[in-house]
Amino acid sequence: MKTGKVTENILKRSILRQIKTKRQEVINGAGPGEDCAIFSHGMVTCTQGGALSVFPVEAILQKNVNILAARGAVPVAVGINVLLAEDAEEEQLKNLMAAAEVFCGMDQLQIVQADAQVTPVVRENYVTVTAYGAVDDNASCGSAETGTDAKWHTVRAAKPEQDVVISKWIGLEGTAILADRHRESISKRYPSWLSEEAAAFRRYLSTVPEAAVALKSGVCAMHNLSEGGIFAGLWELAEGAGVGLNIDLKKLPIRQETVEICNHLNVNPYELLSGGSLLMTAKDGAALVSALEEAGIPAVIVGRTTDGNDRIIRNEDEVRYLDRPHVDGIYTIRF
Numbered sequence: 208m209k210t211g212k213v214t215e216n217i218l219k220r221s222i223l224r225q226i227k228t229k230r231q232e233v234i235n236g237a238g239p240g241e242d243c244a245i246f247s248h249g250m251v252t253c254t255q256g257g258a259l260s261v262f263p264v265e266a267i268l269q270k271n272v273n274i275l276a277a278r279g280a281v282p283v284a285v286g287i288n289v290l291l292a293e294d295a296e297e298e299q300l301k302n303l304m305a306a307a308e309v310f311c312g313m314d315q316l317q318i319v320q321a322d323a324q325v326t327p328v329v330r331e332n333y334v335t336v337t338a339y340g341a342v343d344d345n346a347s348c349g350s351a352e353t354g355t356d357a358k359w360h361t362v363r364a365a366k367p368e369q370d371v372v373i374s375k376w377i378g379l380e381g382t383a384i385l386a387d388r389h390r391e392s393i394s395k396r397y398p399s400w401l402s403e404e405a406a407a408f409r410r411y412l413s414t415v416p417e418a419a420v421a422l423k424s425g426v427c428a429m430h431n432l433s434e435g436g437i438f439a440g441l442w443e444l445a446e447g448a449g450v451g452l453n454i455d456l457k458k459l460p461i462r463q464e465t466v467e468i469c470n471h472l473n474v475n476p477y478e479l480l481s482g483g484s485l486l487m488t489a490k491d492g493a494a495l496v497s498a499l500e501e502a503g504i505p506a507v508i509v510g511r512t513t514d515g516n517d518r519i520i521r522n523e524d525e526v527r528y529l530d531r532p533h534v535d536g537i538y539t540i541r542f
Contacts, residue, residue: 251280256335271338280340286320362447365428367514370492381480383408424498432481439532451513474536
C-alpha cells in the first residue's frame with residue numbers, strides 16, 4: 208500500500224466494515240470524516256500519530272487538540288506511545304518527552320500515560336498520541352438545532368445549501384515542513400526570507416481559536432484539514448455528510464509562500480498537509496466569516512454544499528469533479 212492514509216475504499220472495506228460491536232455509551236464512533244469518539248458521559252477522545260522524521264511531537268499533539276476543540280471539548284489529558292527504531296538513542300526519547308511536556312504545560316494538559324518500545328519492526332521513530340477532552344454533556348455546543356450531529360458539529364451536520372467556509376490558509380503545515388527540510392534548495396531560488404517565513408507557519412497551526420468562535424456563530428459542521436490537503440478535506444466532508452459540493456478554486460485561500468515552494472518542489476498545494484485550517488459549513492457563512500474576522504482570524508466562503516452527489520471544483524469557466532483523496536504531497540518529497 209502507498210505511504211500515508213489508506214484510501215477511502217480500504218478504510219471502508221478493511222476497517223469500518225469490520226467494526227460491528229456497539230455500546231450505548233458511544234454517541235459517535237468511527238466513520239468517514241470522523242476523527243474522534245464522543246461518549247455519553249461527556250468525554251471526547253481522538254488518536255493521531257506520525258513519524259518524527261516528518262512531524263514534530265508538538266505538531267501531533269496540536270492536531271489532537273484541534274480535533275477536540277472542533278467538537279466543543281476542552282482538552283485535559285494526553286497519552287503518548289513511542290515506537291523507537293533499534294538505532295535510536297535514549298537522548299532522543301528524553302528530548303521528545305521534554306518537548307511534549309513544554310507543549311502540554313502551555314495548554315494545561317496532563318500527560319496521563321506514556322510508554323516507549325524499541326522494536327525492529329519500525330525503521331524510524333513513530334509517536335502516537337491519544338487526547339482526552341471534557342465537555343458538559345448538557346450543553347448545546349452553540350447549536351440551535353437538535354440531534355447528535357448538530358450538537359457536536361460532526362461532518363454529518365453538513366446539509367445541502369450551506370456555505371462552505373475555510374479559516375486561515377490551506378497548506379500551512381505542509382509548507383512549514385517543506386520549508387524547514389528544504390531550506391537550502393529553496394534559498395537558491397528565492398530570497399532567504401521566504402523559506403524563513405514559510406517555516407514559521409507553525410505559529411498558525413492551532414485551530415482552537417476559530418473553533419471557539421465558530422461554536423458561538425452558527426457553525427453547522429467542522430472538520431480539521433490534515434493529510435491530503437483541502438481536496439481530501441472537502442471529499443471527507445461531502446462523503447461523511449452525503450452531500451454534493453460546488454467549490455470555487457480561485458477562492459481557496461493560499462499564501463504566496465505556499466505557491467512558490469510547491470512550484471519549486473513540484474507538489475500540488477491542494478493536496479498538501481493543511482493542519483492549521485478549519486473547514487466549516489454554515490447556513491449563514493457571511494455571519495460566520497464576519498465573526499471570525501472580528502476575532503482576527505482570516506476566513507472566506509469558498510462555495511456551497513448541494514443536494515446531490517456531484518462534487519464540483521470550478522476554475523472560472525473550467526469545471527472538474529473532485530477526485531478521491533490522493534497521497535499527501537508531503538510524502539512525495541524525499542527528506
